[in-house]
Each structure stands twice: as C-alpha cells, then as structure tokens.
Amino acid sequence: MNLFRLDASILPGASTSAEIADLAEAEWTAAHPGGTVVRRHLGTDPLPAEAWTNATLAGFAPEEQHDEAQRRALELAAALAEELQSADAAILAVPLYNYGVSQHFKTWTDLVISGAGPTTPVLKGTPTVLVTSLGGGYGPGAPRHGWDHSTPYLERVLGDIWGADLTVVKRELTLAATTPGMEGLRDLAAEQHRQALAAGREAGRAIAGN
Numbered sequence: 001m002n003l004f005r006l007d008a009s010i011l012p013g014a015s016t017s018a019e020i021a022d023l024a025e026a027e028w029t030a031a032h033p034g035g036t037v038v039r040r041h042l043g044t045d046p047l048p049a050e051a052w053t054n055a056t057l058a059g060f061a062p063e064e065q066h067d068e069a070q071r072r073a074l075e076l077a078a079a080l081a082e083e084l085q086s087a088d089a090a091i092l093a094v095p096l097y098n099y100g101v102s103q104h105f106k107t108w109t110d111l112v113i114s115g116a117g118p119t120t121p122v123l124k125g126t127p128t129v130l131v132t133s134l135g136g137g138y139g140p141g142a143p144r145h146g147w148d149h150s151t152p153y154l155e156r157v158l159g160d161i162w163g164a165d166l167t168v169v170k171r172e173l174t175l176a177a178t179t180p181g182m183e184g185l186r187d188l189a190a191e192q193h194r195q196a197l198a199a200g201r202e203a204g205r206a207i208a209g210n
C-alpha cells in the first residue's frame, strides 16, 4: 500500500496544516505498517516555475523539436502525475496564502494537469484528505466571508477534476492566538483547533479503511 503525502507550508517547522496531516498520516501508517509513504514538500522543495511553460509549449511541437528544458519538463510532469495515479491514499496539507493557494502549489497542480491531461482523473476514487489552514475566518458572517479563494479551488481540482474521494479538514483562525485585534476570537480558535485535530485523526482512519 502506498500513501502520497504533500505539504505546501513555507514554514515547515511550525506548520499548522502539517500538525493535522501528521495525525491523519499516523492513523494510515498504523493501519498499514508495511506501507510506503511517498512525500513531496512544495514549501521546502518547490518545483521550477518555468517547468509548466516548458511542458505546455512542448505539447504544441513535435517530439523531435523539443529542446532539453522541454524534455525535462515533460518528464517531471509525467512523474508528478504518476505519483498521484499510483497512490492508494493521499493526504495534502495546503495553507491559505494571500487569499489563494501559493504559486508553489499552483505550479504543482498545473504540472500534474500537463502530465496527465486536463480531464484525467488521476485520483479517481482514491481516499484523500485535504487539510487546509487559514489565519483568519471566512465563514458566513465574517467581514471577509468569501475571501477564501483557496478551498473552493482545491475542492474543484482534487474532487471534481481529479476524482478524489475527498474529505476536507479545515482549520481557521490560526493567527488568532498571536495577532493583535484577534483576542476576542481566541476561544473560538482554540475550539476549532481541537475539532480540526480530531477531524484529522478521523479522516486518517477513514482513508486507512478503518
């Protein structure tokens, strides 16, 4: 059995999304002690941003005209798509940055689509946990309700395009404990933290088949 684990935090030493994803991963590993975990960390090892352009433009030219950069980009895109296609389960930890996904995550997504094809469901039926963490709160009633442009995009790509059997674990208000002006949200933030940790464990058990 093979678990694909992706992280996208640019602060891996204190990652709130990794904290939850680690719990989900521990449940999967406990259920599959002989299993393999394939890791990709986009925060510490970002993919080259120009690879997507090179892979895409290579698709417009016959193979014999591809240059070295295009050949390497096509190989990378194919390898990234294969990582997903060969996964029996997947866990992705993706924070909200600047009201969207990071360019690191977008580059990875674009390369997977380039490698697999725009409509190929690379995670078809794969039990998948998306952990996402957000510094603020964006639910109904919040002043910035609707400003989270990351979660809907992630659900669209992972669930609707790639066909994952998707469970989303979302933790909001991660900055409340340390940000002046958010003091009144600290109790709510602590409760959301507790709930997200429990949801992460439960989601890990579910993708492990328990």
Ligand SMILES: Cc1cc2nc3c(=O)[nH]c(=O)nc-3n(C[C@H](O)[C@H](O)[C@H](O)COP(=O)(O)O)c2cc1C
Pocket: 009, 010, 011, 014, 015, 016, 017, 018, 095, 096, 097, 098, 099, 100, 133, 134, 135, 136, 137, 174, 175
């Ligand atoms: C560069 C940067 C940009 C951020 N942009 C936002 C944002 O637009 N909205 C928000 O609510 N939080 C934002 N945050 C806060 C993160 O979403 C929050 O700290 C989250 O918990 C990070 O996840 P991580 O700990 O796994 O890295 C940002 C943080 C960083 C470092």
